Amino acid sequence: MSIEKLSRLPMFRSVPADALADLLQRAPAQRHPPGTILFRQGDEADDAVLLVDGLLEVSVRTAQQTRAVGTIRPGEVAGEQGLFVRGGERNASVVVRQPSLTLRLTPGLLLAGRQNPAVVAVEQHLIATLARRVRSTNLAIQKAWKEEARLRAAAAPPPGAPTFRDRLMSLFGMR
Amino acid sequence: MNSMQLVPVARTLLRAHSARGARPEELAEALSAGKPRRLEDGVVLCREGEPSDILYVLLRGDVRVTRNDSEGTPRELAILSAPALIGHMGLVDGSARSATCTARGDTGLLALDAPTFRATLGRPDGAGAALRHLILASLIHQLSTANDKVRDLIEQAEPAPSAVPAAKKRRVQEDDVLKLAGVLDGWSVDTSDLDDDIEFVEDEDSRRTREARNRNR
Numbered sequence: 001m002s003i004e005k006l007s008r009l010p011m012f013r014s015v016p017a018d019a020l021a022d023l024l025q026r027a028p029a030q031r032h033p034p035g036t037i038l039f040r041q042g043d044e045a046d047d048a049v050l051l052v053d054g055l056l057e058v059s060v061r062t063a064q065q066t067r068a069v070g071t072i073r074p075g076e077v078a079g080e081q082g083l084f085v086r087g088g089e090r091n092a093s094v095v096v097r098q099p100s101l102t103l104r105l106t107p108g109l110l111l112a113g114r115q116n117p118a119v120v121a122v123e124q125h126l127i128a129t130l131a132r133r134v135r136s137t138n139l140a141i142q143k144a145w146k147e148e149a150r151l152r153a154a155a156a157p158p159p160g161a162p163t164f165r166d167r168l169m170s171l172f173g174m175r
Numbered sequence: 176m177n178s179m180q181l182v183p184v185a186r187t188l189l190r191a192h193s194a195r196g197a198r199p200e201e202l203a204e205a206l207s208a209g210k211p212r213r214l215e216d217g218v219v220l221c222r223e224g225e226p227s228d229i230l231y232v233l234l235r236g237d238v239r240v241t242r243n244d245s246e247g248t249p250r251e252l253a254i255l256s257a258p259a260l261i262g263h264m265g266l267v268d269g270s271a272r273s274a275t276c277t278a279r280g281d282t283g284l285l286a287l288d289a290p291t292f293r294a295t296l297g298r299p300d301g302a303g304a305a306l307r308h309l310i311l312a313s314l315i316h317q318l319s320t321a322n323d324k325v326r327d328l329i330e331q332a333e334p335a336p337s338a339v340p341a342a343k344k345r346r347v348q349e350d351d352v353l354k355l356a357g358v359l360d361g362w363s364v365d366t367s368d369l370d371d372d373i374e375f376v377e378d379e380d381s382r383r384t385r386e387a388r389n390r391n392r
């Protein structure tokens with residue numbers, strides 16, 4: 001994989017080429033055909049991937065079914081829990097949907113590369129991404145609760161209107 | 176503040192967040208850029224809705240975290256015990272303070288202002304990496320704990336308001352939602368069962384200020 005391809009990802013736009021070359025050397029690119037399972041729910045989480053090109057699908061298995069809950073696009077990281085939290089399990093499976101190019105990120109790589117601006121950029125990108133996810137989840141829950149409060153206040157709630165529980169299930173991919 | 180004094184605090188924070196790949200000595204170095212502060216019982220550290228401009232590290236004592244419900248009544252979200260991070264979300268994403276924090280008893284903190292926090296977060300060295308990894312572990316913890324709480328809530332909640340409540344089912348209350356929001360905002364890390372022996376060492380400036388205040392009473 002070329003450094004030019006990597007430098008087109010927004011998180012690396014201000015990262016010097018030699019830092020990207022160093023990252024590529026430490027985390028060699030891997031190609032995956034559609035259908036490849038990158039992470040399986042319940043497995044030990046000890047690494048992550050940065051998607052450079054392609055499309056990944058995230059799915060969650062419940063007692064009743066397996067349900068797709070999102071996609072990972074170029075410039076996004078999948079499986080980050082394994083990099084920063086000790087002893088965690090995969091809380092979702094990740095499958096390749098379109099031919100994909102990834103960089104494998106490991107705790108060892110982050111440790112060895114912490115003076116590399118490309119590694120700093122990946123970590124700062126992840127902080128921003130996770131903070132957005134926290135905030136949007138919180139907003140969605142508050143919105144669902146306001147809707148519930150409005151329905152409770154109504155003299156006669158419309159029959160079959162979704163409850164707060166229904167909205168939470170939908171929000172968290174449980175139905 | 177001397178970074179060596181902060182190593183036990185850093186170690187406990189990393190353990191409480193199950194953070195991997197960060198060294199306590201390096202996190203202590205990152206935190207040592209903060210300025211020590213002391214609060215007496217009942218003093219408000221930050222108020223819900225105010226701009227977030229400082230990250231606090233609770234070194235000693237407890238802090239009560241409250242948020243107003245829809246009627247404006249303060250509801251308790253958590254009691255944080257030292258050591259704990261306070262206010263990192265606002266510095267990370269620019270959002271306002273999500274809750275009001277009030278000192279319970281004599282409290283010691285470190286205050287890292289926004290420019291210092293952001294500069295440290297971007298450092299290409301061990302101290303920068305340690306702070307990034309702590310924040311990342313905290314964000315991951317916030318999301319996964321919220322996920323667990325939502326599953327519990329769904330399990331406990333009535334399927335529909337009109338249905339006859341089944342055994343052990345209940346109606347979701349605003350308090351449940353406030354607590355869930357508190358988890359997402361990072362108020363759920365509990366360090367109370369970690370038995371690290373943390374001794375808060377008062378710096379010279381704080382000691383003089385406290386003694387002067389006591390003399391003037």
